[in-house]
Every structure is written in C-alpha cells, then in structure tokens.
Amino acid sequence: MKTKQFIVAFVLFCIGFLAKAQTARIKGIILDKNNNPVEGVNINYQDKGTTTNVNGFYALTIPANQKITLVFTHVSLKKATLKLELKTNEDYEYNFQMSDSEDLLGEVIVTAGNRKRVEGITTIEPAVIRTIPGANAGVENILKSLPGVNSNNELSTQYSVRGGNYDENLVYVNEIEIYRPFLIRSGQQEGLSFTNTDMVQNVDFSAGGFQAKYGDKLSSVLDITYRIPTRYAAALEASFLGGSLTVEGVSKNQKWANITGVRYRDNSLLVNSQETQSNFRPTFTDVQTYLTFTPNTKWQFGFLGNISQNNYNFEPLTRQTNFGTIDEPIALQIFYEGQEKDQYQTLFGAFKTSYNINDNNTLKFIGSVYHTQEQEYFDIFAAYFLGEVDSNIGSETFGDVRFNRGIGTQLNHGRNDLDALIINTEVKGFHKLGENTVEWGIKYTKEDIRDRLVEWEVIDSAGFSINPPRDFPVNDQPYNPYVGPLVPFQSVRATNFTTIDRFSGYAQWSRKSNLGSSEVWYNAGVRMHQWQVSGDDLDGKSQLVFSPRAQFAIKPKWKKDMVFRASGGLYHQPPFYRELRGFDGQVRPNVKAQQSIHFVLGNDFSFKMWDRPFKLVSELYYKDLSDVNTYTLDNVRIRYIADNEAEAYVYGFDMRLNGEFVPGTESWFSFGYLKTEENYQDRGFIARPTDQRLKFGVLFQDYVPNIPSLKMYLNLVYNTGLPGGSPSYADPYDYQLRLRDYRRADVGFQYVLTEKNELRPDGHWLKRFKDLSVGLEIFNLFNNQNAITNTWVRDVYTKTQYGVPNYMTTRVFNLKLTARL
Structure with missing residues (x-):
C-alpha cells in the first residue's frame, strides 16, 4: 500500500x-x-x-x-x-x-530554433568552440563530446559517426563542400583543420537521417557558416601549440566586408610527450579569407579562399614501452635510423552569389576549385629488442632490461605522391509557396587525380627474413631450410591517372501545418547521383543512383514542450578516389555506391530546472547497409578492399542533456551506445573497425563565484575500445582483438582581465580590448595511457607474437593568451 x-x-x-x-x-x-x-x-x-x-x-x-x-x-x-x-x-x-x-x-x-529542432540538428555556439580546451581545439574537438561521435585520437581532427568511418562525413563551409587530406596516415601529421574557429558564425550538425539537400554521404553533416563583419575587429591567440590572428572590417558604405585569418600550428609539445623520442620539426600554416560584396538588397557576392602549407619532418630516435604483467614484465626497446619528410600544399577558392528575386524566391550559384599536392617520403630502419625487466624492487637495476629474448629489425620505405584537382559548379533554388517550401539544386563535379604509390616493408626476426602473412611458404629457420623466394613482408606499387565526372541534384518539399491541436512538419525529397570513372587503362561504366528521404515531426499541444521526430530513407555514397583504390593500389573503376537505409526516431524535450533552460535530446537509430566496401583502419589511414562484397548493420541509442548547470553558461552530458557488424562474402558477421560500443562525454563550464574573472572549462570523453588491436595485415575473421578503452580529460583555466572594464577610467589600456585573457590548459589531466594501435613483435624462442601498445600523448601543460578588439 x-x-x-x-x-x-x-x-x-x-x-x-x-x-x-x-x-x-x-x-x-x-x-x-x-x-x-x-x-x-x-x-x-x-x-x-x-x-x-x-x-x-x-x-x-x-x-x-x-x-x-x-x-x-x-x-x-x-x-x-x-x-x-x-x-x-x-x-x-x-x-x-x-x-x-x-x-x-x-x-x-x-521560429529558427523550432526549424532545427524538427530537423534533428544540433547547434553549437562559436563562443563554446573557442573556449573549450583540447589538443586539437576547434569545431571537431566539440563534436567529439556529442553522442554518436567517436574518436580515439586526440592528435586528429577526424571523427566517426554512428558506426561510419572518416570518409562518410559531409563538411560544408558556406554551402561549399570541404575535402579531407588524401595521404594522411597518422593524426600528428594533420596540423590544422580547415575550419578557422575565429571566423565562424554558426555551426549545425546532424548525426543521421538528414534531408536530401545535404549530399551523398552515409553518416553525418557538419554545416558551418562564416560570419559577415559589421564593424572592425581583431582577434589574437598565442600558445605553446601555435597562434592565430584574425582581422575583420567593413567599408564605409557597408557594401564590402572582409574577414581574414592566419594560423600557425606546431605539434612538438604533444608529440614529444609520446614514448618515441624524436627530432620533430613540423610547420602547419594557413591563410583564409572571406570577402563579401552586397551592392543592394537583391544581390550578394562572396569569395572564400584558403592557402595551407604543411611540412612534417620526423626523425625518430628511440622508444621503450613496458608491458606484460606484474609477475612477468616485458619491455620493448627500439632504436631508429632514418626520417620521414611529408609535405601537403592546398589551394582552395570558391565563389558564391545569391540573388533574391523577392521575399519568396532565391537563386544561388556556387563554384569552387580545390587543388592539393601531397608528398609522403620515408625511410625508417628500426632495431628492436624484446627483453625481460628487472622487477626486484630492491635491485640496483630495478626497471632495466636484464635479458633480451627477442631481436629483430624492420625497414619501411615509402615514396608516395598525389596531385588532385577538384572543380565544382552548382545552382540552387529556394521557393516559398504559401505554407510550402521547395528547394532544389544541380551540381557538376570534375575530379582529376594523379597518384603514385610505392611502399614496402622488410621484417627480419633473429636474422631471418619474414615472409608475407598470406600465400607464401612458412619460413621457420633454423629448424628447417627455406627454399622459397625472398620478398618484402608488405609491398605496394601503383601509378594511377584517374578522372571522375559527376552529376548530382536534389529536390525537396517542406511544409508546416496543424494536425488537430498539434503542430506538424513534413519534409520529403530525393537525390540523384550519376558518375563515371575514366583514365589510363580505365574504362568505367556510367552508374546512376536515386536516394529518396523523408522527415516527420510533431509537437503536441502539451504543457510540457516536446517534439517527436521520425526520419529515414535511402542513402548512397558514390565512391571517392580512396574507395576506388584497393589494397594493391590499383583503381577499380566499377566500384558501386555503398547503400544504407536509415531509420531514426527522436525526442526533443525542453524544460526548466532551477528556473533555467534545459534540453534532453534522445535518438534511436538503425542502419541497414549493402554493397559495403570493407576497409582496414590504421591510425587515421583507411585502406579499402574495393569490391562491394559485404553487408552490414548499425543500431544504437544517443542521448544528450544540455543547459545552464551554471547560470550564464552552457554545459552538457552525453551518452551513446552502438553496435555495428559486417558480413564479408557470407563468412559471417564480425565487428567493423568503428564498433565503438559505449561513449560518455562531458562538456562543463564554470566560474568562481567570488572571482567571476576566473573561469574553468572541462572536456571529458570515455570510449570503449575499438577492434583495432590486430595486425593490419591479419584476416579480421581470425583476429578480433580490441584496443584498450579511451579515457581523456582536458581542463582549462582562464583569467579574464577585461571582466570589469566598465569600472575602469577612460583611457585605461584595458579599455582598448573587448576581451583579454590568459589561460592554462592541461591536456590528459589524469595522464591516462591511451593506445591508438599495436606494434607486433616476435619472440624467436617461444614463437610468440606480442601486441605492444602504441600510446598516445601523456599529460601536457599549455599556456594561452587571447585578445579581442
């Protein structure tokens, strides 16, 4: 009772x-x-x-x-x-x-807020992006704290969404598609994200079930808008990781406006915290400008330009990693010779014009050119010693290697060059017809890619060359004589001249109306994509796909503010160049588009707590994938099989609670669960490389009540381990080892010198600044050892292979100065 x-x-x-x-x-x-x-x-x-x-x-x-x-x-x-x-x-x-x-x-x-609620779009404030700490601070750093978005690499700006990989995410800046680098294989080579945070006005993100207007990818959409200045302003940021300067202004007649940003990045502070001691000399720089001309209320013209230059010089020296158990500790010692020299130069220019015929009709034209030249040269010789560690606490040699039981060498060679030119032209239309909205677009893309791939790896264990893992006789010398050929452990050689012509388009309809006492929103649309691959010795067939999609949302007339959403449809991803190139480096021109059927159910609940606004957003999703192009994931490098001979599925649940836990600030707590498996050639379902089961994220902002000038920012992420613990060359059906869980906390403290500027007398030097602050950032606050891959070494005596973790960055301190005029 x-x-x-x-x-x-x-x-x-x-x-x-x-x-x-x-x-x-x-x-x-x-x-x-x-x-x-x-x-x-x-x-x-x-x-x-x-x-x-x-x-x-x-x-x-x-x-x-x-x-x-x-x-x-x-x-x-x-x-x-x-x-x-x-x-x-x-x-x-x-x-x-x-x-x-x-x-x-x-x-x-x-009304804009309701539009994004019914579309399932997450909006991120630029102020939050600028202040939250991270080894790669910026838009992607914030995305990784959202449910359904995963990354186990703080040195990389790449992220996977709901079981997809890095190539399945759309990124737009001012409605212009942005491309990720081609030859990048590790996060520490990336340097800078394309997005300049100081130029951002608005950030929208959708993790799935997005509308037809957003393009041909399987996983997510990141839609960024750069701001148009209304007055003169400047922003400066400097830290141990680099710096940036952004200047913006507007003409006297308010018709011309420009914002330009210059950035410099140096990852030495982070890379030198890893176990591999090295001479590391990177320089990552870029210049971006956004120029607009508005002659009248009907026309607006804009130009977005970017020049970036990345020089990555890496000379590893030594490494020691201790692993094993307390009873049997083992150490891997590696001594290196050689170096790696990489260069990435990108030129990007885009022109956009909008013509407002009237309040209900708008036309847009967009043209862009993307040119990248990438070079990856390396010759690195590694001699490793696998030894037993002295675990006797009272010993004078405690912690040192007392006996080497495995000796081997490895030589990696690479001469990879890529030159890619991508040209886009697009026309869009927007029409308001009473309660109905119609949007359409037509786009042509020309991709011209020239690629030379030369890589080989030779492994020697205790004086005997190791053969490739497949299709070669076993070399078990000295027990038995070996009469087979001497070949590299891995070898890829290819030269490709590839051209891809694409035509794509979309049309969609939206409407808001009432169903009884409830408000309802409808959206239905379809995308079309036709493409053909050609080039030297390539004669690809023309392929055509259609992708119908729909959304429905309802807001009951309840006292509690709730919106229910349902979306779904057919999503195709026509292959980009990386997906056309197989493990052997050869281009397969007839690779089909991967196909995914999306089902998403969502709820958006807005409420008040402590007389402050809060929102609880939850989504349940399922994806059924066919014509899947399986791949291996090594750090951030993706290699495809390029045969479309797999099927897969993804399902999961995402939830985020955000609001003003501290008055005047926005914080959130997020949770995600997913499971994704694939079945290759009917061999059975196994975990995909992005099977990230559990994810917890916290983004929290606070300040000291008695010292409001002192602020604190916390960025905390926990991910369960990915199935990347096996060798990249191994058959995934034989090895399904997982990496350890990823745990990371970054915290930042900021003292705002201009907090009480209004109380200072006129002429005070701080009056010149809109914001002036100094901060301390601590990356990997709890010094967790997170592994990105494993290095596999062999013990010639016991015939055992050991997976030695390749750890990411340790605890790092960074000082930062921020000034805004």
Whole structure:
C-alpha cells in the first residue's frame, strides 16, 4: 500500500513539475555607443522585470506564444522598447546598443530554433568552440563530446559517426563542400583543420537521417557558416601549440566586408610527450579569407579562399614501452635510423552569389576549385629488442632490461605522391509557396587525380627474413631450410591517372501545418547521383543512383514542450578516389555506391530546472547497409578492399542533456551506445573497425563565484575500445582483438582581465580590448595511457607474437593568451 501511495505521489509531482506555465526567456548584453557594457538598465514587462549586471548582462522569463512589449530604461540613456513573441521554452539572445535618443527596436518572432529542432540538428555556439580546451581545439574537438561521435585520437581532427568511418562525413563551409587530406596516415601529421574557429558564425550538425539537400554521404553533416563583419575587429591567440590572428572590417558604405585569418600550428609539445623520442620539426600554416560584396538588397557576392602549407619532418630516435604483467614484465626497446619528410600544399577558392528575386524566391550559384599536392617520403630502419625487466624492487637495476629474448629489425620505405584537382559548379533554388517550401539544386563535379604509390616493408626476426602473412611458404629457420623466394613482408606499387565526372541534384518539399491541436512538419525529397570513372587503362561504366528521404515531426499541444521526430530513407555514397583504390593500389573503376537505409526516431524535450533552460535530446537509430566496401583502419589511414562484397548493420541509442548547470553558461552530458557488424562474402558477421560500443562525454563550464574573472572549462570523453588491436595485415575473421578503452580529460583555466572594464577610467589600456585573457590548459589531466594501435613483435624462442601498445600523448601543460578588439 505504501508503495502505491509513493508511486501516486511521485507521478503527481512529475505532472506538477511538467505542468508549469508556458514561458520563454530572453537574455543578452546591453552596450552603450562606445561598445561598453551598461550596468543598471531596467528591463520590464508589466509587473515583472530585471536589471543588467556589471557586465551589461540580463535575463528575463516572459510568457510564450504571445506578443509582449519589453521596456528598457536607464538613468542616463533614453528609453527603448521591443515587441517580441517567443515559442515555449525558447531561449532567445538579444544584444543591442542603447543610445541618447528614444528607440523602437522593432518586432521579433522566433521560429529558427523550432526549424532545427524538427530537423534533428544540433547547434553549437562559436563562443563554446573557442573556449573549450583540447589538443586539437576547434569545431571537431566539440563534436567529439556529442553522442554518436567517436574518436580515439586526440592528435586528429577526424571523427566517426554512428558506426561510419572518416570518409562518410559531409563538411560544408558556406554551402561549399570541404575535402579531407588524401595521404594522411597518422593524426600528428594533420596540423590544422580547415575550419578557422575565429571566423565562424554558426555551426549545425546532424548525426543521421538528414534531408536530401545535404549530399551523398552515409553518416553525418557538419554545416558551418562564416560570419559577415559589421564593424572592425581583431582577434589574437598565442600558445605553446601555435597562434592565430584574425582581422575583420567593413567599408564605409557597408557594401564590402572582409574577414581574414592566419594560423600557425606546431605539434612538438604533444608529440614529444609520446614514448618515441624524436627530432620533430613540423610547420602547419594557413591563410583564409572571406570577402563579401552586397551592392543592394537583391544581390550578394562572396569569395572564400584558403592557402595551407604543411611540412612534417620526423626523425625518430628511440622508444621503450613496458608491458606484460606484474609477475612477468616485458619491455620493448627500439632504436631508429632514418626520417620521414611529408609535405601537403592546398589551394582552395570558391565563389558564391545569391540573388533574391523577392521575399519568396532565391537563386544561388556556387563554384569552387580545390587543388592539393601531397608528398609522403620515408625511410625508417628500426632495431628492436624484446627483453625481460628487472622487477626486484630492491635491485640496483630495478626497471632495466636484464635479458633480451627477442631481436629483430624492420625497414619501411615509402615514396608516395598525389596531385588532385577538384572543380565544382552548382545552382540552387529556394521557393516559398504559401505554407510550402521547395528547394532544389544541380551540381557538376570534375575530379582529376594523379597518384603514385610505392611502399614496402622488410621484417627480419633473429636474422631471418619474414615472409608475407598470406600465400607464401612458412619460413621457420633454423629448424628447417627455406627454399622459397625472398620478398618484402608488405609491398605496394601503383601509378594511377584517374578522372571522375559527376552529376548530382536534389529536390525537396517542406511544409508546416496543424494536425488537430498539434503542430506538424513534413519534409520529403530525393537525390540523384550519376558518375563515371575514366583514365589510363580505365574504362568505367556510367552508374546512376536515386536516394529518396523523408522527415516527420510533431509537437503536441502539451504543457510540457516536446517534439517527436521520425526520419529515414535511402542513402548512397558514390565512391571517392580512396574507395576506388584497393589494397594493391590499383583503381577499380566499377566500384558501386555503398547503400544504407536509415531509420531514426527522436525526442526533443525542453524544460526548466532551477528556473533555467534545459534540453534532453534522445535518438534511436538503425542502419541497414549493402554493397559495403570493407576497409582496414590504421591510425587515421583507411585502406579499402574495393569490391562491394559485404553487408552490414548499425543500431544504437544517443542521448544528450544540455543547459545552464551554471547560470550564464552552457554545459552538457552525453551518452551513446552502438553496435555495428559486417558480413564479408557470407563468412559471417564480425565487428567493423568503428564498433565503438559505449561513449560518455562531458562538456562543463564554470566560474568562481567570488572571482567571476576566473573561469574553468572541462572536456571529458570515455570510449570503449575499438577492434583495432590486430595486425593490419591479419584476416579480421581470425583476429578480433580490441584496443584498450579511451579515457581523456582536458581542463582549462582562464583569467579574464577585461571582466570589469566598465569600472575602469577612460583611457585605461584595458579599455582598448573587448576581451583579454590568459589561460592554462592541461591536456590528459589524469595522464591516462591511451593506445591508438599495436606494434607486433616476435619472440624467436617461444614463437610468440606480442601486441605492444602504441600510446598516445601523456599529460601536457599549455599556456594561452587571447585578445579581442
């Protein structure tokens, strides 16, 4: 009986909690004409009101779904009024300048937030991206804290989404597709992401079930918009990992605007924390510019340009890794000779123009050219000693190798060159027809790729050459004489001149209406993609695929603010150059598009807790894949079999709770579970290389109440181990070893020198800055040993192979200076 009473009371409590009045919240910062925060501004609606603090910040809860008038008053500035209408639980930011004359600020009706909710899009604020610490800080660093997004490599900006690999993610900047490097094989070679964080205005991300307008990939869409400046500003950042300078401005007539950023990156601080001691001399630099011209209200022209130069010089010296057990500790000692010299030069230019025929019709033209020249040269000789470690605590040689029981050598050689030119032209249309919206686009792409691949590896164990793992007789000298050929352990040689012509297009329809008392949204569309591969000794056939997709969302007229979503459809990924090239380096022109059927069910629940906004988003998904092109994953390098002879599936559940756990800041907790398996040539289902079962992520912001200038940022990720513990050459049906779990915590402390600038006298040197702060970042706070791959060595005496972990970075400290004008 008591149990029933408790359940009834709990249910009534929950109903009462969710049955609060429908409200929304407006917040922002009020500045004077000199862009200084204004303290003591009274914001009132009827008998409710609030006052700005010393930073000019205000927040006020108001009724939702009705037009209200806010009044802003100050003792020394003129009154301002604002009419607005917000949706239930809408959290709207409104910043403005109070002037000496009375202002009518206009009318605001917020609807954009609902559009992204019904589409299942996650929006990330640029301020969060700039402040959250990470070994590769930026947009991708934040994505890795979201559910369904996984990465076990802090040195890389690459990420996998819901069982897909790095090649299955779409990235757009100002609606222009961005490409990832071709020859990159390890995260430490990457340097810089394309996206310049200081130039970003908006970031939208979808982890699956996206609309037809977003392109031909299987996993995710990252849609980034660079901002158009409205005034002069500058941003500077400097740290032990490099620096950046961004300058923006606008012409006097407000028609021309430009934002330009220069960045420099040096990974030495991180790479030198690894076990391999080396002479490491990298330089990663790039320059980006976004120029816009708006002659009138109908036309707008834009140019996005990027030049990047990566020089990666790596000379390994020594390495010692201790592994094994407490009873039987083992050490791997490696002594290196040789070096690696890589160069990556990229030139990118894109032109975009928009023509607003009227309020309901818009046309866009986009053209882009992407040219990359990549070089990967290496000759590295490694001599390894596998020895027993002295585990006697009282011994003078405690921790040293006392006996070598395995000796071997390895020589890796590479001369890889790639030159790729990709040209895109595209026309898009947007039409508003009453309650209906129609969007369409047509695109042509020309890909011209010239590639030379020369790699070989020779392994010697105790003086005897090791043969390839497949199709060669066993060499078990000295027990038996070997009469077979002497060949490299691995060898790939190929020269490819490949051209790919692509035509693609889409058309989709959207509508918002009512179903009874509920609001509903519909979206349906289809994509078409036709392509043909040609080149020297290549005669690929023309291939054509269609991808229909649909979304449905409903918002019941409940007191609790909930949106339910369902989306799905057919997704095709026509092969890019990497997917056409097999293990032997040869291009197979008739590789088919991988196909995936998506089903996604989602719920978006917005609520108030502690009188602050929170949101709980959850999604259940399933993917059925066919014509799968299986691959191996080694660090960040992907090698495809290129035969479409597999099938696969993915299912999982994602959940994220975000909100103001600390007033005025956004934090979130995320959880993801997935399972993905593939069946190659009907041999049975086994785990795919991206089978990341569990993922937990925390992004948290805080400040010291008594010292608000001192802020703290925490980025924490936990991932279960990937099935990458086997040798890359091994048959995955024979070896399904997993790497250890990935655990990492990055924390940042920032002291904002300009926190109370409004209290300083005019002429003070800090008044020149909009923001000036110094910070300390600690990467891998708990010094966890995370492994990215295993090195496999052989013990000639026991005939045993040992998988020795290749550890990532250890704990690293970084100082950072940030200044904004």
